[in-house]
Amino acid sequence: MESIVNFDNVGLRYGTEAEVLSGLNFSLYPGSFYFLTGASGAGKTSLLKLLYLAHMPSRGSIKMFGNDLSIMDRRKLPGFRRRIGVVFQDFRLLPHLSAADNIALPLRIAGISEDELRGPVDEMLSWIGLDKRANAHPATLSGGEQQRVAIARAVIGRPDILVADEPTGNVDPEMAVRLLQLFAALNKLGTTVIVATHDVHLLKKVDGAQMMRLDKGQLSDPTGSLRHPPRPLILKDMA
Template sequence: MANIVQFENVGLRYGTGPETLSDISFTLSDGAFYFLTGASGAGKTSLLKLLYLAQRPSRGIIRLFGEDTVLLPRKRLPGFRRRIGVVFQDFRLVPHLTAYDNIALPLRVAGIPEGEVEPPVREMLAWVGLQDRGRALPATLSGGEQQRVAIARAIITRPELLVADEPTGNVDPEMADRLIHLFGSLNRLGTTVVVATHDFHLLNRVPGANMMRIDKGRLYDPTGSLRFPPRRPDVPPEETS
């Protein structure tokens, strides 16, 4: 089973301050599901930024899709980023575009013919319960509705890696369960999923999901180890090598 992500002794500092992340080493298996937990300020968002190439590490090695991203030429970064779906904590919707057009944006950027854009966008709107809000601008949507648009936009291209930062933070428990189910469905289609959350009741919603915990910039598995054994949801624990 291939590793889609590999971190080796990665450190991250902003400016001349102390390290935000220290000695981070782990792998993510292709097609697996991961929950990343930790208190506010523990380093979850910083780790996710490294995963979706918004930040380069101060030290260490990061391999993504089999290539060393630290040495990756900048001209190749856009192609790598198109293989990653991101759900931002602050949504980052384009304010002058409707919900429909925000969701359609990744398809249009990828050059998908306009005639092939509408069916998947309509499907995504229905999946996140916004089938009647496609023409609404972000300013007219509630925080929870904006979050659902952001999620639909992130997954419409069926990315190889999905990174979600507190994706259920602005929705009610019923919608949170629905969105996690959606992530699980995408995962079963082959996407590696990483969900950062402080909502511990979600951790049992995806059978076989792997758990990671970050504390004061160091990464742990639930047993307290700094490394964790990657495991696909469809592989029972006793079969894990």
């Protein structure tokens, strides 16, 4: 199986500061599920920024969808970014749009007609338990509700890669499990999922998911599993 992402000796620094990530070597595979863990300040958010193309590495090379990003025509980057769904810690919802319109945004950008997108948007609102708040604007939603809208927006277009930064940090345990089920369902459709989390409880819920652990900017992979295709994913009993 060909990898969908490959990091080769990647490092990242901001300005003239010391590297926040160094010597990263790993591959991610289509249809795989990864949990990214590590202490605060370990570099998790910085690694996610590389994965969703918010930053380019300071050294080393990243290949994505078979292309070396360091030599790729920069005009292709917007197309690449549309293949990546992102759940940000700070949500980044558009304040002037309703919950439904925030969720529909990726479909509209992709040129999906209003008639075609209404069904998927309504289904997603129902899944996240906000069907009765479809017309509510972000300022009137709780933090947990905003998080659910942000997640729905990230997954509705069935991206090739989903990157989620602490996606369950603002929801109750029951909704956290429901969101994990949503990620797992998307993964079964072929999306590669990377979830950054401090919640070790989540790691025990998914058999076959692989763990990436960052420690002071370096990746710990003692089994070498990040160089091989994943095992089948099994969602454990959520009770």
